[in-house]
Amino acid sequence: MSPVVNNLLNVVLILVCVVFGAALLTWLERRLLGIWQDRYGPNRVGPFGTLQIVADMIKLLMKQDWVPPFADRLIFIVAPAFAMFVVVAAFAVIPMAPGVGVVDLNIGLLFFLAMTSLGVYAVMFGAYASDNKYAMLGGLRAAAQMVSYEVFMGLSLMGVVMLAGTFNLRELVLAQADGWFIGPQIVGFFIFFMAGIAESHRTPFDLPEAEHELTAGFHTEYSGMKFAMFFIGEYVSVLMSAAMITVLFFGGWLGPAWLPPLGWFLLKTMTLVLLMILIRGSLPRPRYDQLMTFGWKFMLPLALINLLITSALILI
Amino acid sequence: MKQKTGLGHYIYIVWDYFYSNIVTLVKVASHTFTKADTVEYPEQMPYLAPRFRGRIVLTRDPTGEERCVACNLCASACPTDCISLQKTEDESGRWSAEYFRINFSRCVFCGMCEEACPTYAIQLTQDFELAEYERQNMVYEKQHLLIDGPGKHPDYSFYELSGKAVSGRAKGAGTQEAEPVNLKSLLP
Numbered sequence: 001m002s003p004v005v006n007n008l009l010n011v012v013l014i015l016v017c018v019v020f021g022a023a024l025l026t027w028l029e030r031r032l033l034g035i036w037q038d039r040y041g042p043n044r045v046g047p048f049g050t051l052q053i054v055a056d057m058i059k060l061l062m063k064q065d066w067v068p069p070f071a072d073r074l075i076f077i078v079a080p081a082f083a084m085f086v087v088v089a090a091f092a093v094i095p096m097a098p099g100v101g102v103v104d105l106n107i108g109l110l111f112f113l114a115m116t117s118l119g120v121y122a123v124m125f126g127a128y129a130s131d132n133k134y135a136m137l138g139g140l141r142a143a144a145q146m147v148s149y150e151v152f153m154g155l156s157l158m159g160v161v162m163l164a165g166t167f168n169l170r171e172l173v174l175a176q177a178d179g180w181f182i183g184p185q186i187v188g189f190f191i192f193f194m195a196g197i198a199e200s201h202r203t204p205f206d207l208p209e210a211e212h213e214l215t216a217g218f219h220t221e222y223s224g225m226k227f228a229m230f231f232i233g234e235y236v237s238v239l240m241s242a243a244m245i246t247v248l249f250f251g252g253w254l255g256p257a258w259l260p261p262l263g264w265f266l267l268k269t270m271t272l273v274l275l276m277i278l279i280r281g282s283l284p285r286p287r288y289d290q291l292m293t294f295g296w297k298f299m300l301p302l303a304l305i306n307l308l309i310t311s312a313l314i315l316i
Numbered sequence: 317m318k319q320k321t322g323l324g325h326y327i328y329i330v331w332d333y334f335y336s337n338i339v340t341l342v343k344v345a346s347h348t349f350t351k352a353d354t355v356e357y358p359e360q361m362p363y364l365a366p367r368f369r370g371r372i373v374l375t376r377d378p379t380g381e382e383r384c385v386a387c388n389l390c391a392s393a394c395p396t397d398c399i400s401l402q403k404t405e406d407e408s409g410r411w412s413a414e415y416f417r418i419n420f421s422r423c424v425f426c427g428m429c430e431e432a433c434p435t436y437a438i439q440l441t442q443d444f445e446l447a448e449y450e451r452q453n454m455v456y457e458k459q460h461l462l463i464d465g466p467g468k469h470p471d472y473s474f475y476e477l478s479g480k481a482v483s484g485r486a487k488g489a490g491t492q493e494a495e496p497v498n499l500k501s502l503l504p
Binding site for chain 2: 035036037038043281283298
């Protein structure tokens with residue numbers, strides 16, 4: 001195969017797998033939440049209910065593609081596409097195994113951070129274009145939350161970057177051949193994990209869409225396929241956070257030879273996804289000011305101290 | 317009260333919060349191995365308590381006669397006014413309902429009618445599967461409500477105990493009843 005065909009195949013396969021994986025994740029999450037709440041969850045359609053996503057897809061596609069007359073039409077339509085685009089674009093830099101991965105940027109980590117930061121625009125566009133008070137509140141919260149969590153998200157990764165001496169994600173994985181970065185960077189892992197959940201705005205950091213107070217937050221006015229794109233975007237972003245944590249802290253595809261490299265990568269990623277779903281299933285949502293206090297007064301100093309100690313240890 | 321400050325207290329608060337969250341996570345995760353409380357309903361019937369209040373029926377007494385005497389107490393006890401009936405009397409002197417109609421689209425299955433009924437005629441059963449495609453089908457007439465058996469009180473027979481004379485049984489012929497006393501014969 002020529003490199004062009006190989007690359008193209010890589011891109012298409014990864015894109016399809018990521019989007020379908022995210023769709024399947026909606027089923028997995030509902031099923032697991034069900035089990036943890038002592039019920040069954042969706043188990044009717046197909047084996048173990050796995051075809052539930054097909055049923056959901058048909059339902060969402062059949063819905064009227066409704067744009068509220070008071071909405072800002074162009075931005076309203078662009079926002080969900082943008083939400084999907086940024087997370088899928090951020091997925092491009094994640095190296096899954098030797099030879100599997102869309103692009104191999106030498107600033108991969110920075111690209112990832114840039115793309116996740118852009119994610120806030122999708123939420124704000126959606127909220128602004130909806131012209132709805134709940135969407136507005138959700139958008140405001142999303143903006144404040146994502147901006148403040150962005151700060152220490154980047155800072156928490158700098159320890160890893162210092163240890164490996166590169167922004168290239170593939171080299172970052174290879175630098176963990178002697179030992180995963182979860183050991184020396186356990187604090188960084190913890191902070192990045194929190195920030196990852198906050199970036200994909202999921203419980204307990206789902207204040208932008210807090211159902212109980214804001215109906216659905218920034219996507220209150222969305223329905224049909226546009227809603228589905230926000231929704232899938234959220235799940236892709238969960239996958240992305242988990243994959244990124246795998247790459248940065250758990251040695252990516254590295255592992256004993258009884259599993260292929262891609263197998264190790266998927267295993268680690270899925271374990272982290274399960275942990276995220278478990279967190280969603282058990283922890284309550286904090287109040288908004290508590291969330292901000294937690295971010296600025298606890299996580300940011302912690303990230304800075306982690307950075308300081310890591311750099312001091314490297315210098316010694 | 318003096319507010320506690322200092323690094324020690326700060327660390328304590330942080331530890332306390334994280335500890336409680338981790339306990340929550342572990343407890344929720346432990347539910348992976350517990351059995352589901354729900355049942356897969358159409359295949360498996362959920363447990364229904366003995367006094368479950370479902371579809372309303374009209375029962376018959378042990379001799380197979382209708383128990384309902386059309387006293388209207390159920391209709392007046394009904395909080396949603398979903399029962400309507402009309403009394404009639406047959407040649408033997410028994411009272412019964414000429415028509416008896418329950419609108420199940422209004423019924424809230426509170427069981428007040430059953431409590432009010434003096435003859436144990438109206439009873440609530442275990443059946444809750446009342447779905448219909450036509451709304452009008454939710455209105456049950458007497459022939460839909462009447463069942464063949466005595467329901468929850470198999471030995472109870474109102475006319476046997478009431479002391480009311482009907483054809484075939486004179487006053488005082490029932491169980492727990494004495495012969496009527498001729499008051500005039502007791503005069504001094």
